[in-house]
Amino acid sequence: MRVIKVLVALLATVVFFVLLAQSDADYMGFMKSAVASKGKVAKGIAAKDGPGTAADAKAMEASFKQIEDYWSKKGAADAVGFAKQARTGSADIAKAAAAGDFDAANAAMATVGGACGGCHMAHRAKGADGFQIK
Ligand code: HEC
Numbered sequence: 001m002r003v004i005k006v007l008v009a010l011l012a013t014v015v016f017f018v019l020l021a022q023s024d025a026d027y028m029g030f031m032k033s034a035v036a037s038k039g040k041v042a043k044g045i046a047a048k049d050g051p052g053t054a055a056d057a058k059a060m061e062a063s064f065k066q067i068e069d070y071w072s073k074k075g076a077a078d079a080v081g082f083a084k085q086a087r088t089g090s091a092d093i094a095k096a097a098a099a100g101d102f103d104a105a106n107a108a109m110a111t112v113g114g115a116c117g118g119c120h121m122a123h124r125a126k127g128a129d130g131f132q133i134k
Contacts, residue, residue, distance in 0.1 A: 026070075031063075034060055034063035034064055037090075040052075040056040040059075041053055041090075042109070045093075045109065050097050051097075054098040057094035057105075058090075058094050060086075061094065064084075064087035064090055065087055067086075068080055068084055079119055079123050085111060085115040085118075086111075089115065090112055093108040
């Protein structure tokens with residue numbers, strides 16, 4: 001009986017760490033797709049491509065929604081705020097681009113850009129192999 005209890009406890013610990021690593025790996029995926037979308041949005045605005053920019057901005061909005069959910073599960077209110085700023089900014093870009101208003105899209109892009117640095121200062125750490133969550 002005792003051996004089984006110990007095994008169960010060990011297993012639970014392993015599962016816990018696997019899940020933890022899993023959600024951090026997911027997070028990096030969200031961050032990478034947000035960054036990729038941001039590059040496409042910038043290109044789309046420069047090319048004044050309304051529909052293309054709107055689609056890419058919607059994809060960026062979806063990534064920041066996942067990032068926002070991640071931080072709200074962690075209970076980090078400041079990070080949730082930055083992610084929300086980036087998410088609503090992305091939604092504003094999509095709306096402006098769809099209406100062909102590229103000045104407004106650019107202004108909303110600056111709002112999104114402002115959220116990047118704020119969150120990185122507070123929650124991104126430089127690790128041995130790239131960036132880490134803190
Ligand atoms: C809510 C917090 C938050 C916001 C907002 C945010 N980031 Fe991040 N970012 C992080 C964290 C935490 C990491 C470290 C973990 C990782 O690498 O995914 C990171 C990592 C990165 C990386 C390194 C990815 C890699 O290769 O490991 C890049 C590039 C990046 N962010 C760009 C951006 C840009 C551009 C924006 C704004 C459009 C942005 N981030 C907005 C939290 C945020």
